[in-house]
Amino acid sequence: MNNIYIPAWHYRAPGIVQRTWGWSPIEEMVLLSLDRDPGTIDAVTAHLGIPRQVVSSTVARLMQFGLVEVRLSPQPVLATSSVGHGFIRAGRALPERTADREIGISVVYEKVGQSVFRTRDVDIIPVSKLPDSGAIVAFPTGEAPETDYSMMQRVSQFTAGTLRPGEWLRGVEANSSFLERKFLVLNLDDV
Incomplete structure (x- = not known):
């Protein structure tokens, strides 16, 4: 050899x-929708016309990063948290995920x-x-x-x-x- x-x-x-990685357009649409009109996953599904499973997983990710929260009064609804609201109002990009x-x-x-x-x-x-x-x-x-x-x-x-x-x-x-x-x-x- x-x-x-x-x-x-x-x-x-x-x-x-x-x-x-950043955020997808769907995630941003769901966040904006909940900022304008707090509601349920079914309400967001109907308003945006996207599958319920996509909305559910998107809301879970947004909640994980503190951008969406559940408000219990006067009735339970999903809404943009103060952190998410601050990003939207300031016109800043959402925080990158790592x-x-x-x-x-x-x-x-x-x-x-x-x-x-x-x-x-x-x-x-x-x-x-x-x-x-x-x-x-x-x-x-x-x-x-x-x-x-x-x-x-x-x-x-x-x-x-x-x-x-x-x-x-x-x-x-x-x-x-x-x-x-x-x-x-x-x-x-x-x-």
């Missing part, structure tokens, strides 16, 4: 991805071409398992080793193109990270 072994760094860490999710990061940074790969897409071996045969490119001497900080920057650039629209890598939990020297295995017959 014709293999070349290229110096690489294997980096694993949990990352936090934040997703930010949610975080944790992802597992496992990448390989190879030193020769300075490329970053997902670990599952490449073949790597530990330094201690280097075979006697094959061409081995040594780690550069005198060069500072990779750090959590330098790898975090590479991971940020790498993940930017792989996340969903509206998502960004907020950070990496460096205290749970793992950084190790390895060798990237390139099989010349496959290449």
Whole structure:
């Protein structure tokens, strides 16, 4: 087998991805409708001509963010809260919503071409398992080793193109990270 072994760094860490998104026109229409005329879900459904299920889920989201509330007197109705009313009257955009999710990061940074790969897409071996045969490119001497900080920057650039629209890598939990020297295995017959 014709293999070349290229110096690489294997980096694993949990990352936090934040997703930010705005409000849909339906959500804004329901909010405006309840601001003009407090009422029930059925009343909003009839007034706007949209399915009851859509109105129900929209009202639930608006309530979750404190923009709609239930008023009990003189009869129970849904109405815009003071917070929602303030956004409407001031002409400001509704507050953006955010949610975080944790992802597992496992990448390989190879030193020769300075490329970053997902670990599952490449073949790597530990330094201690280097075979006697094959061409081995040594780690550069005198060069500072990779750090959590330098790898975090590479991971940020790498993940930017792989996340969903509206998502960004907020950070990496460096205290749970793992950084190790390895060798990237390139099989010349496959290449």
